[in-house]
Amino acid sequence: MKAQVYIVELGGEWEARLTINSEVDKHYWLVGSYGHYGNLNGKLAGTGWLMKEELPLGDACRVVELWGTASKRSRENEQGSRPAYAGDKGLLQAIRLLLACSEEARREAANVVETTNQRWWQRSGPRLRELETSKESLLSLGELWLTQGHKARGGSRREDQLAGHMPGGMRANREEAGDQQFDRGLEELAAWTLLAADVMQGRALLRSEAHALLLRAAGPGAAAGWSGVLQLAALLGRVRLGGSVAAGAGGRPDAWRRRRRERRCQRCGSGEALLHRTACAACGRECAYCTACIGMGRSRECELLVTGQRSLQVESRPPVLQSSVEQRLVKWGLSPAQSAAAAKALNFVEEQAPKPVQTNWDEASVARDFLLWAVTGAGKTEMIFPLVESVLLRGGRALIATPRRDVVIELDPRIRKAFPDASVVTLYGGSEQRWESGDITLATTHQLLRFYRGFDLVIVDELDAFPFVGDKILHYAADKSCAPGAARLLLSATPPSELQRAARRGKLQHARVPVRYHRHPLPVPKLYQTPTVLQMLQQRKLPVKLQAAMLGSLKRGAQLFVFVQKIAQTEPMAAMLRNRLQHSFVEATSSQDAERTDKVKRFRSREIRVLVTTTILERGVTIPKSDVYILDADGGLFDEASLVQMAGRAGRSADDPFGQVYFCSRERNRAQLSAVRHIQTMNRMARKQGFLLPTSKGGSAK
Amino acid sequence: MKASPLSWLQRLPAAFATAAQLLAPRSAVCLLCGKPHDSARSAATAGQAKLTFQLRQSLCGACLSAIPWLTRIACSRCGRGIPCDDCIRSPQRTFVCNRSAVRYNPAMKAMLALYKYRGNEQLAPLLGDMLFPVFEAMTAELPLEVSTAAKRKAAMRNPADYWDAITYVPVSTERARERGFNQAEQLASHLAAHYRLPLVHVLLRARHSEKQSFKSRSERMRDTKALFSFNEVGLNTIRILSSASSEKSHKVSEFIRILLIDDIYTTGSTAEACAQVLKQQAQAPLEIYVLTWARS
Ligand SMILES: [Zn+2]
Ligand SMILES: [Zn+2]
Ligand SMILES: [Zn+2]
Ligand SMILES: [Zn+2]
Numbered sequence: 002m003k004a005q006v007y008i009v010e011l012g013g014e015w016e017a018r019l020t021i022n023s024e025v026d027k028h029y030w031l032v033g034s035y036g037h038y039g040n041l042n043g044k045l046a047g048t049g050w051l052m053k054e055e056l057p058l059g060d061a062c063r064v065v066e067l068w069g070t071a072s073k074r075s076r077e078n079e080q081g082s083r084p085a086y087a088g089d090k091g092l093l094q095a096i097r098l099l100l101a102c103s104e105e106a107r108r109e110a111a112n113v114v115e116t117t118n119q120r121w122w123q124r125s126g127p128r129l130r131e132l133e134t135s136k137e138s139l140l141s142l143g144e145l146w147l148t149q150g151h152k153a154r155g156g157s158r159r160e161d162q163l164a165g166h167m168p169g170g171m172r173a174n175r176e177e178a179g180d181q182q183f184d185r186g187l188e189e190l191a192a193w194t195l196l197a198a199d200v201m202q203g204r205a206l207l208r209s210e211a212h213a214l215l216l217r218a219a220g221p222g223a224a225a226g227w228s229g230v231l232q233l234a235a236l237l238g239r240v241r242l243g244g245s246v247a248a249g250a251g252g253r254p255d256a257w258r259r260r261r262r263e264r265r266c267q268r269c270g271s272g273e274a275l276l277h278r279t280a281c282a283a284c285g286r287e288c289a290y291c292t293a294c295i296g297m298g299r300s301r302e303c304e305l306l307v308t309g310q311r312s313l314q315v316e317s318r319p320p321v322l323q324s325s326v327e328q329r330l331v332k333w334g335l336s337p338a339q340s341a342a343a344a345k346a347l348n349f350v351e352e353q354a355p356k357p358v359q360t361n362w363d364e365a366s367v368a369r370d371f372l373l374w375a376v377t378g379a380g381k382t383e384m385i386f387p388l389v390e391s392v393l394l395r396g397g398r399a400l401i402a403t404p405r406r407d408v409v410i411e412l413d414p415r416i417r418k419a420f421p422d423a424s425v426v427t428l429y430g431g432s433e434q435r436w437e438s439g440d441i442t443l444a445t446t447h448q449l450l451r452f453y454r455g456f457d458l459v460i461v462d463e464l465d466a467f468p469f470v471g472d473k474i475l476h477y478a479a480d481k482s483c484a485p486g487a488a489r490l491l492l493s494a495t496p497p498s499e500l501q502r503a504a505r506r507g508k509l510q511h512a513r514v515p516v517r518y519h520r521h522p523l524p525v526p527k528l529y530q531t532p533t534v535l536q537m538l539q540q541r542k543l544p545v546k547l548q549a550a551m552l553g554s555l556k557r558g559a560q561l562f563v564f565v566q567k568i569a570q571t572e573p574m575a576a577m578l579r580n581r582l583q584h585s586f587v588e589a590t591s592s593q594d595a596e597r598t599d600k601v602k603r604f605r606s607r608e609i610r611v612l613v614t615t616t617i618l619e620r621g622v623t624i625p626k627s628d629v630y631i632l633d634a635d636g637g638l639f640d641e642a643s644l645v646q647m648a649g650r651a652g653r654s655a656d657d658p659f660g661q662v663y664f665c666s667r668e669r670n671r672a673q674l675s676a677v678r679h680i681q682t683m684n685r686m687a688r689k690q691g692f693l694l695p696t697s698k699g700g701s702a703k
Numbered sequence: 704m705k706a707s708p709l710s711w712l713q714r715l716p717a718a719f720a721t722a723a724q725l726l727a728p729r730s731a732v733c734l735l736c737g738k739p740h741d742s743a744r745s746a747a748t749a750g751q752a753k754l755t756f757q758l759r760q761s762l763c764g765a766c767l768s769a770i771p772w773l774t775r776i777a778c779s780r781c782g783r784g785i786p787c788d789d790c791i792r793s794p795q796r797t798f799v800c801n802r803s804a805v806r807y808n809p810a811m812k813a814m815l816a817l818y819k820y821r822g823n824e825q826l827a828p829l830l831g832d833m834l835f836p837v838f839e840a841m842t843a844e845l846p847l848e849v850s851t852a853a854k855r856k857a858a859m860r861n862p863a864d865y866w867d868a869i870t871y872v873p874v875s876t877e878r879a880r881e882r883g884f885n886q887a888e889q890l891a892s893h894l895a896a897h898y899r900l901p902l903v904h905v906l907l908r909a910r911h912s913e914k915q916s917f918k919s920r921s922e923r924m925r926d927t928k929a930l931f932s933f934n935e936v937g938l939n940t941i942r943i944l945s946s947a948s949s950e951k952s953h954k955v956s957e958f959i960r961i962l963l964i965d966d967i968y969t970t971g972s973t974a975e976a977c978a979q980v981l982k983q984q985a986q987a988p989l990e991i992y993v994l995t996w997a998r999s
Contacts, residue, residue, distance in 0.1 A: 002880070279824045282879035292825060299822035301883070 002208065002303055003284055004061035005054075006103065008095050009046035009146075015095040017068035017102070019061045021242065021305070022228040023051050028187070029236045031148050036188035041237060049146030050096055056103065057284030059244040059302040063106040064099070071098060089136070096139055109262065110286060193223035193230045198239035200438060201309030203398070203455025203484070205268060207245060207298045208305040210451065217436040231307060238310065243267065245306035246276060246289050266291035268300045268450055270477030293474055297450055308453045311484060333386050336520060338692040342512035343384045346371055349510055350388050350458060350488045368459065368483035370491060372504050372511035376683050377494045377649025378623075380518035382412065385460055386419050388490065393423055393440050397457030400442045400482060402449055404466050406430070408621060409443055416441060449478035456482055459489045465497050465642055466620060494649060495642035516687035520694040521658035523680045524651045526644075528673065531665040534565050534633050538573050543581045547630070547665060551582055554628040554661060560604060561611040562629045562650050566636040568593055568615055574632070575613040587611040590618070619646040625654035628661040634673050635666035644676035733763035734825060735814060755832040762829070771806040773837070773998055781971055783998055789970055797978035798991040801968050803998035804837045811997050815966060819886050827886075830996055831893025838862065838894060838994060862898045865960065868941045869895045872965040872977055873908040873931070890996060891964035905937035906977055931977050933984040958988040968995040
């Protein structure tokens with residue numbers, strides 16, 4: 002889209018601004034009153050001048066930025082001696098500067114790079130030079146705004162025509178419509194704006210998304226007048242309007258000492274490499290769009306990104322929290338290990354008073370991180386309940402983000418049950434609650450792209466799981482969603498080594514939960530030396546030991562997870578097992594299997610007894626009585642984390658806490674040994690801290 | 704002091720090679736389904752040898768082989784794969800015929816939606832490339848002319864000798880602003896650039912038409928009239944361009960052969976309306992052919 006730029010005189014100083022609905026700005030600066038909402042602008046302008054030409058949105062943003070730099074530099078140059086900005090001379094000077102800024106923005110957009118030492122704001126472009134002599138022609142490039150006191154001079158009655166441009170379908174000027182109706186239009190605008198500003202808090206939305214939100218929250222009138230509503234909200238400092246792809250602050254000078262301004266998707270953080278430039282009919286120039294987050298709507302240079310400022314503030318320790326941490330933990334019925342970790346996390350969440358609401362949009366906000374390292378089956382969901390409660394009691398908002406959609410859907414009823422009085426919003430692709438706001442937001446990590454500093458507590462589940470791991474966009478989104486000073490809780494059974502190291506060195510606060518909720522130790526994997534899966538399939542032979550173990554598992558009534566490295570091996574292996582085990586309830590599934598959901602369901606219901614699969618099922622699927630066989634355990638795709646996760650499928654229920662885990666491979670590699678050590682360390686820690694049931698033995702022998 | 708979250712987050716990928724990353728060389732991801740693909744393998748698939756390198760590079764084997772190419776034509780007028788009522792009902796068409804690259808099945812619908820509505824313009828060259836085989840087939844189908852028959856036998860036809868200009872179905876200004884581009888124009892310009900044919904901007908779209916799908920057939924026919932207007936400059940360009948070239952298969956003084964591009968051909972009413980405007984206003988004999996990406 003396109004936007005306009007204008008300048009207003011505020012107490013002798015000129016300021017440049019961007020607008021997507023200039024009539025709204027004009028009324029705001031010259032009149033400022035909105036019916037019974039009274040005066041919303043405490044600092045009216047004396048004069049204003051709107052440049053007629055519509056600029057591509059990105060260029061308009063840049064003009065305002067350039068204006069800021071230029072006026073700062075000229076102030077520095079003229080040290081103390083204030084420029085003579087009063088009267089006509091000041092106006093003309095300001096207009097010239099604005100035109101120079103727009104020329105410069107145009108030059109930049111056309112890829113003419115700025116040299117660091119050229120003082121472009123002092124040199125005038127060819128177009129300007131002609132204009133310099135004639136005040137009339139200069140003024141004719143725009144529209145002069147004068148307050149009523151100046152009316153005679155400018156002869157402008159334009160603000161009377163405001164009503165015609167106000168939302169609400171009023172197409173008459175003040176004289177025709179009468180003061181009352183005119184005021185009603187303004188009141189309507191103010192009401193919509195205040196509502197819009199509220200619902201947009203903490204969000205980062207593309208124009209179409211903002212439109213959808215307005216439609217939902219404030220009705221079709223507000224949605225039709227979206228540009229006026231957003232513009233007034235921007236004037237009130239409640240939202241920020243900008244290009245969705247824009248050059249970030251602080252471009253680096255290149256080898257020729259020219260400043261290169263690198264564009265970045267403001268929504269997902271992707272840089273030039275992921276931007277695609279095309280001729281754009283919406284803004285009339287070459288315009289870059291982001292290919293990385295296009296699945297969530299097209300973010301481009303001339304596309305509006307609306308960012309809502311949070312106004313609510315979380316209190317640190319109001320009277321409601323005077324009950325101690327221990328007292329508050331009781332009601333959740335946690336195991337001793339869960340309680341200890343939750344208490345530590347709760348203290349962390351509450352220890353620091355959140356920072357005051359920031360007025361500076363660009364100031365970096367760094368969240369405070371806490372790692373909750375909980376073994377598979379530790380019952381981490383129960384542990385986050387007290388943390389969420391703490392934030393809600395203090396009037397804040399909590400976010401629980403997890404990489405997978407099925408986990409979100411599964412978590413939803415549990416959260417609603419735990420917090421019956423809180424509003425819960427569940428977000429995933431295609432979710433119906435897309436435009437609702439709540440005390441607790443449950444979302445897939447991708448949905449975080451639509452938030453900006455929206456949450457006081459952010460819980461990132463399974464941060465080491467695909468697709469979260471390695472996806473820069475999701476990390477960017479996870480950072481962006483945290484309110485300044487928010488606590489961020491990272492949950493994992495197998496944290497990345499980097500985080501483990503930071504935790505060990507005391508650089509990252511953390512709590513470990515080394516035991517499952519049922520207080521039995523984790524099954525320790527047995528290591529079997531076997532041929533590779535390829536050899537087994539070629540020779541059509543299942544090693545005797547392995548076959549015996551599997552028959553044993555079936556006999557004791559367990560479900561069997563059989564993990565292999567390659568998708569292509571799942572079906573042949575299933576066929577072989579069907580034959581060798583003389584058992585027909587053997588199936589195979591993988592990421593490529595359209596019937597995966599169905600097969601997992603049948604596996605749960607014990608209709609399928611043996612499921613041959615890949616790392617796709619290393620997490621998430623929990624089957625009460627199950628044994629785990631990992632074939633080719635020395636293969637490159639199975640690292641320590643993945644082996645620990647797969648082993649974590651066994652012994653999950655209190656009824657069958659001693660499931661069996663087998664690592665089958667030709668060689669014992671480091672990953673296997675580390676995984677076994679990892680599990681043993683957790684068990685030892687649990688025993689030492691007295692978390693294990695007194696009756697419990699030390700897990701299965703090696 | 705604690706580790707900055709950003710620093711470890713950024714280094715995570717290096718520390719943790721996930722299964723997915725190992726399986727997928729990062730550069731080769733299918734533009735349609737997003738799945739990793741082996742371009743070398745998909746290139747070898749039989750029957751796809753005609754496709755451009757770019758197509759084979761950008762799509763995985765599964766997506767490539769799912770393209771429903773429209774090679775067998777049942778209706779020589781509209782290029783449909785099955786006999787059609789529309790052409791029987793209104794045999795008089797202002798354009799000579801339509802040809803389409805693919806059948807508009809759900810997969811193609813999804814592909815077009817990604818491009819047209821999601822705005823994934825990286826697909827534009829792929830859709831454009833998909834027009835090449837049908838464009839060449841269409842050129843080969845052109846009626847023989849005595850003067851050039853001998854020449855034609857000797858060498859492969861050079862499409863540039865048979866067409867005077869390429870143009871496209873325009874979109875309204877509002878639509879262009881909203882979407883940022885006109886898909887028909889992008890396809891036309893891709894084709895024109897590849898075969899070195901002049902692309903002309905002859906047609907203008909007067910107003911915004913409502914969603915076609917909600918209307919009856921006759922309503923649609925009526926509405927599309929008066930929808931398009933004419934750009935005089937564009938046609939002059941055609942005259943100048945074609946008279947400048949002496950290599951053409953036909954005499955430009957006799958007629959000007961124009962190829963009209965659109966994304967989808969449904970009833971043919973859009974193409975018909977465009978052709979009518981062109982013919983009425985041109986004050987020169989025109990021979991208009993229609994080439995669309997999909998035939999619904
Ligand atoms: Zn992006
Ligand atoms: Zn643009
Ligand atoms: Zn594909
Ligand atoms: Zn037909």
